[in-house]
Amino acid sequence: MSDTIEKVKCLIIGSGPAGYTAAIYAARANMKPVLYQGTQPGGQLTTTNEVENFPGYPDGVTGPEMMLQLQAQAKRFETDVRDGWITKVDFSGDVHKVWVHDEKEIHADTIIISTGASAKYLGLESEQKYLKLGGGVSACAVCDGFFYRNQEVVIVGAGDSACEEAHYLSKLCKKVTMLVRRDEFRASKIMATRVMNTENIEILFNTETEEVLGDGQVVTGVRVNNNQTNKKHDIEATGFFVAIGHKPNTDIFKGFLDLDETGYIINAKPGTSKTNIDGVFVSGDAADHVYRQAITAAGTGCMAALDAERYLAAKDAAFEVSTPTYN
Ligand code: NDP
Numbered sequence: 407m408s409d410t411i412e413k414v415k416c417l418i419i420g421s422g423p424a425g426y427t428a429a430i431y432a433a434r435a436n437m438k439p440v441l442y443q444g445t446q447p448g449g450q451l452t453t454t455n456e457v458e459n460f461p462g463y464p465d466g467v468t469g470p471e472m473m474l475q476l477q478a479q480a481k482r483f484e485t486d487v488r489d490g491w492i493t494k495v496d497f498s499g500d501v502h503k504v505w506v507h508d509e510k511e512i513h514a515d516t517i518i519i520s521t522g523a524s525a526k527y528l529g530l531e532s533e534q535k536y537l538k539l540g541g542g543v544s545a546c547a548v549c550d551g552f553f554y555r556n557q558e559v560v561i562v563g564a565g566d567s568a569c570e571e572a573h574y575l576s577k578l579c580k581k582v583t584m585l586v587r588r589d590e591f592r593a594s595k596i597m598a599t600r601v602m603n604t605e606n607i608e609i610l611f612n613t614e615t616e617e618v619l620g621d622g623q624v625v626t627g628v629r630v631n632n633n634q635t636n637k638k639h640d641i642e643a644t645g646f647f648v649a650i651g652h653k654p655n656t657d658i659f660k661g662f663l664d665l666d667e668t669g670y671i672i673n674a675k676p677g678t679s680k681t682n683i684d685g686v687f688v689s690g691d692a693a694d695h696v697y698r699q700a701i702t703a704a705g706t707g708c709m710a711a712l713d714a715e716r717y718l719a720a721k722d723a724a725f726e727v728s729t730p731t732y733n
Contacts (some may be wrong), residue, residue: 415438416440417442420522420655421449422450423704424691425441425707428711451472452470456469496662502516518688523548523655532620540680542646544647545648560646571647584608585613614630624627624644626644663683670692687710
């Protein structure tokens with residue numbers, strides 16, 4: 407344990423579009439933000455090749471490049487960007503306490519949580535290989551579907567996300583093959599019916615992914631297994647989409663913040679970034695299982711910084727009123 411406790415006005419946890427946007431706003435409001443980058447500096451976008459739907463980039467930009475630019479913009483206003491991640495918090499008292507790597511203790515007047523969410527993957531070696539190569543594996547149809555126009559793709563999953571993404575892909579791609587591991591959907595009836603009624607979506611029930619096939623650089627197909635008959639076959643495809651859910655990175659906040667059953671942080675006041683703890687705000691995918699876009703994360707990052715600034719201003723005003731002045 408370190409014996410010196412650092413005190414900061416605004417601590418930002420996470421370095422995706424939400425965290426850096428919060429940092430830009432907080433820094434320009436003179437809140438001297440300290441930002442811890444977390445275990446995946448730059449967040450989920452660093453695994454995306456080309457970002458074409460973030461306004462302001464008419465020619466597109468790669469995910470890693472965009473994150474470097476956001477970081478540079480936050481640093482320009484003197485955000486203190488640090489390596490490392492928060493391993494523990496204590497929001498039970500008046501002071502918001504966090505620990506970096508279980509050692510360094512920080513007390514923050516305001517905290518902005520931008521820890522994001524992680525897409526779940528199947529974990530197959532071949533899936534991870536082409537994901538890392540940027541060669542045709544994706545967990546975001548809205549981000550990457552455009553690159554597969556008029557091509558054939560495969561999507562895994564049977565929940566609302568998988569149905570929504572399969573339907574989105576069906577409008578761009580020649581054919582979408584959907585792999586459902588049980589004999590029924592998990593998705594709501596309306597979403598499942600929609601994919602079943604879409605002509606260029608083929609649904610294979612009781613079907614699991616054996617291997618993502620490729621030429622060493624890009625995906626060329628998927629080997630699947632019918633778990634009832636044990637028959638395997640190969641499907642030709644240039645894209646392999648995984649839509650089996652997300653896990654919000656909120657484990658360290660359990661017991662302090664209100665979370666839903668999946669772990670998403672619940673906004674104490676809808677339409678704001680407030681959590682159930684005064685002075686602790688949330689932005690980005692840690693509280694959003696619906697939109698999950700870089701631009702929406704950035705928007706809520708801005709909201710969190712403005713809410714934090716107003717919280718501090720109200721606290722200062724209350725302090726001035728309650729402190730007698732002597733002439
Ligand atoms: P869900 O947890 O609802 O669904 C995950 C799906 O992935 C399940 O069908 C599951 O199969 C399947 N799956 C999990 N692991 C594997 C695996 N290893 N191999 C193959 N399949 C696998 O996640 P979603 O992201 O779909 O939805 C999360 C929440 O967000 C839900 O509450 C949903 O309703 C909501 N949502 C709402 C939307 C809307 O209303 N527009 C849009 C998107 C999401 P199995 O069924 O066999 O367990």
